[in-house]
Amino acid sequence: MSRRKVREPKEETTTLGPAVRDGEHVFGVAxxxxxxxxxxxxxxxxxxxxxxxxxxxxxxxxxxxxxxxxYAAMLAAQDVSQRCKFLLSHPSNCGAIYCSML
Structure with missing residues (x-):
């Protein structure tokens, strides 16, 4: 009589954020x-x-x-990308920009 093979449950990992490759940094969600x-x-x-x-x-x-x-949507997208690049290059100024944007 052969023994039953017991399958071990596989551990699944779920992430709630965007899929990110190794070495990439996620700044935010647009x-x-x-x-x-x-x-x-x-x-x-x-x-x-x-x-x-x-x-x-x-x-x-x-x-x-x-x-x-x-044209206005294109200008808005360009402005957003410039500000996001600035925030990535100057993380210490993030609070000041956050306050001035509101």
């Missing part, structure tokens, strides 16, 4: 909302509690009719 009237780009930390950068398309153009244009 939330993008595009409506007919405006485009909002909001970068938070991984938990979503602290705002790093918040930019809208209307903040970069002067005319109200241009808020919803693709």
């Amino acid at each position: 939330h993008i909302f595009a409506s007919f009237n405006d485009t909002f780009i909001h970068v938070t930390d991984l938990s979503g509690r602290e705002t790093m950068v918040r930019i809208t398309g209307g903040m970069n153009v002067k005319a109200d009719r241009d808020e919803s244009s693709p």
Whole structure:
């Protein structure tokens, strides 16, 4: 009579954040909302509690009719990327930028 093979339960690891390769650093999460009237780009930390950068398309153009244009969304995305690069290169200034953004 042969013995039954007992399978050992495999240990599964679950992560709630984005998939990250070894050696990469995760800065935050970008939330993008595009409506007919405006485009909002909001970068938070991984938990979503602290705002790093918040930019809208209307903040970069002067005319109200241009808020919803693709050009305004492109300018907002460029502004967000510049501010995120600045935060990565100057981590000590993160608190000052966070306060000035609100």
